[in-house]
Amino acid sequence: MADGDRNRVLRELRRSRIAVIGLGVSNQALLRFLLARGVRHVAAGDAKTQDSLGPAAGWLASLPITLRLGPGYLDILEDADIVFLTPGIRKHLPEITAARDRGARLSSEIGLLLELCRARTVGITGSAGKTTTTLLVGDMLARSGRKVFVGGNIGTPLIDRCLEFTADETIVLELSSFQLQLVDRSPNVAAVLNVSPNHLDVHRDYDDYLAAKKTIYRYQRPGDWVVLGADNAETFRMAQERAAAYRELGNDGSSGDDDGLLDGNGRPRDGGRGNLAPADGGPGLALFGKAEPPGSLAGTDVPYRAWVDGDHLVVTTAGSPAPVALCPTAGVRLRGNHNLLNIMAAALMTVLAGGRLDAASQVATTFQTVEHRLEPAGELDGVTFINDSIGTAPDRTEVALASFPAPIHLILGGYDKKIPFDGLGEIVVECGKVRRVVLLGETAPKIRRAIEAAASLAAGRGPNGRIPGPRGADPHSRDSSPHGPESPGPPPMVEVSSIEEAVREAFAGAEPGTTVLLSPACASFDMFPNYEVRGAAFKEAVRALMAKREPGA
Template identity: 40%
Template sequence: MDLQGRVAVVGVGVSNMALIRYLVSKGVSVTACDRHPAERLGDRAGELSRLGVRLVTGEAYLAPLAEHDLIFLTPGMPKHLPEIEAARRRGAVIAGEIGLVLDLCRAPVIGVTGSAGKTTTTTLIGEIMRVSGRQTYVGGNIGTVLIEKVEAIPPEAIVVLELSSFQLQLVQRSPHISVITNISPNHLDVHATMEEYVAAKKAIFRHQSPRDWLVLNADDPLVRSFAAEARSRVVLFSRRADPGGRDAAFIRDGQVVWRRDGQELPTLLLEEIKLPGLHNQENILAAMAACYLAGAPLSAVREVMTQFTGVEHRIEPVRVLDGVKWYNDSKATSPAEAVAALSTLPAPIVLIAGGSDKGIPFDPIAPLVAEKVKYLILTGPTAPKIEEAVRRGGYAGPVHRAADMAEAVALARAAAAPGDTVVLSPACASFDAYRNFEERGRHFKSLVEALQ
């Protein structure tokens, strides 16, 4: 990627601030653009001033794009806004921080995407590669922003990236090992169509060569169909049956099996896995395949797989109080992710759901709500849509609207009886009340821990 000419960076969040520092260190003249006024940017506005970066804020923050040849976008913004389309038509390059990381990285990259499971899978891969003795860097949607470190990463290291559809939309290079966990409707508040969302996910393998690897979930028909489009070598994984092929990861007779060049390597028993839920069996298979392809030994795979208990905000146990188990699943920002939690946790369930709208139908959660939820607490703008969906799906139990998380926790405490499960599994983004799902989850946990 040519960094010469006039460069604009749209959005001054954490990753783009790191990108701006990197560009300035290379002598690039940068214009930073952000919708929020300078006073809301706090210390970032001061840092930009010290760096000599021109800052444009407010309603007309995209106007400077007409003057720039290279434009870096913050990942979550729509890519089809008029100012962006106009810049693209006149020949400006539209890019993202993660695309520059992929261009500059000398080490092999393992990339993980999917509608659900990518954080757990990425974290597992990173831990296994570290235990293997490999110098490992985890970044992308989680971990560390790598743009300021990437040139110092040695070729013998390994980089593991969790990649969102927003990040993948702008890449022109694919990882050496690419993993797709599953695909279901998501982020339709930003992507114009489901087709655009799927096309963004495909970018994780679109630029691969025959020397690269693509790891696909054979249990997801859409994901499995991508094998026909791949130029790279394909490995299928399945928790349901042997997916076939000389290279595969699957479960047979309660045993997790890896097959490479037709030779099978039993790795561990399902009963040795501490991660709960069928969805996590898929995440384990995906991570195992990627790590074996990257050269990890059996000992490292077994050590991590038999000890790993999960990531923060994903079906995370918070406490047991008066015989009631409380779980934080704030990472469930889509219905598919909430389905995983409801499938895993025991009934009767008191469910706290709702938040900001991503344009996704909530019907997928309705059958499990009808089957397992005894009391439903809804928050945020999506509350009416969720209630309509679960009523259509046969839920006949009580529904209560909470003004905020504190009220939701208080209602859950009053509704739960010994033996019940209370879970925050929103099925929605958090931006109606929080900066991100992490802030939402930590607030929920603090409220639960404060219960007497």
Template identity: 30%
Template structure:
């Protein structure tokens, strides 16, 4: 991809947008960035961009700015139906995302992981397994490190382990993973994609360009994920915590086993009891990681060693502290209803649940059975609070907390030894926090300050 002297516009100044702008400038492109936020809001970012010779448009998008480009690179947070983006697509101007741009320059083979829930845990675990097996491994993507920042370190021998979101997959053209993993597909980001069908179609794009010598790993217990199988040319490997399968990883008795090809003997990998992570959903994440690691050539003993020493990823059912016999867990990454259901299910009962944030057109009534079975009280925060309270009225005790600080302190007042205070909000964070990490850090700080 020739970029020297090309006029390129980067839309959206999130972490990946800034990384893309800097990379494009290093490649000799004439770069402009455009963001709807004001110059005041972007005060931290603008000086470095200007110093690099990048033009900055803040406080809105100008259609002329868009039309004067050779290429437009949009950040994952920018919808394709943004009026200016929609118009230039109609004019036939090339529009790609940071993932697609980076993949044109990234060396080595790609292991890409997507799904509604479990992406970060599985991506981190696969990266750990491969690295401990002495394979040259880079980890990035939606997990926090922009893919484009991996380019300088990548080589032909590198395995690039990437967490990819539906937003990133929306703008791919040539992105082709060697190993693709689809963990699950449950309703999420409906405010962006419009319908579950559109959202699922974006997830399916991960295998769109795979060929017969590539691999696709799918969840045998998730019906929407199973549908991806009819869309691929890749070799399919399945994982299941419930039943034997012909090719892939599954739980047999009390152990995880792997079958490398149909008709082959099952290879023992490790006892399920050695998985250090809470929740049955993490068994699925480990099974997916086992498939990816074995396909990458990692032996069973290396996989077992890496899994047993793996610690919960920050903001994913992360243990914060125990106070007076009450345990506090941070699952700020539970940004949709399905993730919150999995978090609740990780505890037998006595849960004080903090719910709320920015609604993503979610159906909170799906929580009702678990709330009745395991939750003592729900503490609502953020702009989604009214909708949550309306949909869950009469199911369980509801406390209109409003803020994180109030929610934690209200829960502390009534929680008794053996109970759990759980942040698993089922919403995005952008009404009160910068992102889910910021929300999780605030929760942790409040909990640590409790006396």
């Protein structure tokens, strides 16, 4: 952003009445930023009371702001000119809708960061894989010699420093649908990894959720780039929509302007700006998938692509249309085929943001597990415990189940995000791996019914309840039925009331070689503040179980 535009935004903030709704970590940072920049008419509110806010309550009370906590906190919207909403709040609440109808502008901490920041920006969203891919891009760019800052939905809020960033620095942001629903700027390099139903407890409906995801590239300009998954139906549809608006490029990916925007390796010299000029002012397009993505969509070249070619991940660029090996699949340390997709997406974003492909290759083969994502949590009597607390939706649980062999004892359940569990029931029954299910949280009865319904449906298909070609099962295995060769019913299920009890029940009857997998398919908010706390509690419960089995314990 030009200095004149930044100064205009800051002047608007200083002369406006500001309301900050929600007082979590990101909006606390926003308050610090606003007050440090001379903004004086600030009101802040949260549904939590002073006691439930904890240590932050004292600090908030010391600020020169109007503070409203607990019932009636949305009353501060009545005379607001600009409203900064916390991620996760329903933007369709009547009080928020009324404020917007009165002319108030809705924004967010991330929206202001994108509006004021001089640095190149890379943004990653998707229903799954955001954090891992964001960290991969950060590491790949750092290995390329770039000065990189990682934030957004992970790490420390960056709004405090947004005026300090320079044009030769790069910010890599994990962006949730909650954060995206209020932005009117898009990152220079954006990615939508995948989309499946999620967070329908906050979004009005699935279309609202999908629209929020599309915001990550909606406001891009000529020379910006969007990286999309070719294997996911929704993201490939996005690619088709975008490609239909682009003009066709030559094989070298240039815009026809002899301005040297590509270097000798086919990388954009200024980090992904300028070498592609779509007819509608939209972004350039890059695709990744397990199979080779199309090199052209709607008559538009797609020079930047990545896929699995035999036993290697390969990449093409505008300067190198022939596939170049990124790394051998056997060299990837992250577990699961889904992480191959994350690595390919990260490599494309790295190159488009001005990084080096060789640096991306190095990170691809050295990057290890991110906490709470298929994380080993211990082993006892030949039974392996896996913490996948990030598994907050059924599609994540399906990925987790595909990452481990049978037998699996699966821990499911948690906060109800109003998403259906029919597909989850089919996954549990049809994957051919789950031998026991432990259910906890408010969704336990719904998940039990979904699994029972799927098993009942499966019992009517094929002899002895076998399902022809079960998803995820090995057709050559002697035990490719849902949970044992002779049982057409659902796997044994038990409901529990705590994570400690869940670990004990999942371990009960587990034979050597069994994986006890926490991948709940639900958020944690009914029992824990977030998935990180849930994952930590799971690991502590595993440690406690192991300690009881130690000699002399």
